[in-house]
Amino acid sequence: MRIAIMLGIATLLGAADLSQVIESPDATAILKKDALPAPKVYAMPAGCISEDPAVIARGKYIFHNLNGKDAKDPAPEGLVKILPDGKEKQFGNCVACHNIEGAKGYGNIGPDLSNYKGLFMDSGARKAEFVYQKIADARVDNPVTHMTINMTNGLMNEREVCDLTSYIVSKK
Numbered sequence: 001m002r003i004a005i006m007l008g009i010a011t012l013l014g015a016a017d018l019s020q021v022i023e024s025p026d027a028t029a030i031l032k033k034d035a036l037p038a039p040k041v042y043a044m045p046a047g048c049i050s051e052d053p054a055v056i057a058r059g060k061y062i063f064h065n066l067n068g069k070d071a072k073d074p075a076p077e078g079l080v081k082i083l084p085d086g087k088e089k090q091f092g093n094c095v096a097c098h099n100i101e102g103a104k105g106y107g108n109i110g111p112d113l114s115n116y117k118g119l120f121m122d123s124g125a126r127k128a129e130f131v132y133q134k135i136a137d138a139r140v141d142n143p144v145t146h147m148t149i150n151m152t153n154g155l156m157n158e159r160e161v162c163d164l165t166s167y168i169v170s171k172k
Helices: 002-013 027-034 053-064 116-121 128-140 158-169
Strands: none
Touching: 053 158, 116 158, 128 158
């Protein structure tokens, strides 16, 4: 609309030079700035998976909550909603795409993670390392994934990925 108005004015003024009023950002610079880093393989640290209720509570919170100040409930001990620089911490909000036991308003873009322990862990079809890698950077085995790239982008740290993995592979 703005360009159409400017072109109309230019026509009335005898084809004035509009190069100063038309935005033309350098798309190359924008694309470089927004490009994802290369996929990265992560080794799950020893002791990552835990049945400790505090770990499971943190993982559950990450899975079910939105970001920072908008998170539904107070963060469990060990999770910080607001970073020292005042920015809001980005939590998983996995429930936007996945279903799991107790999920409210879940999405169906990602696989259903309900009874993950019984279906995949107890059967031996999957190991916790698989879940850890999927959360950390799912592009390693699926370059066109729509999954959030959590550790490679710095959205989550190692402990948060361990907490989330522990929650997903736990009995609910």
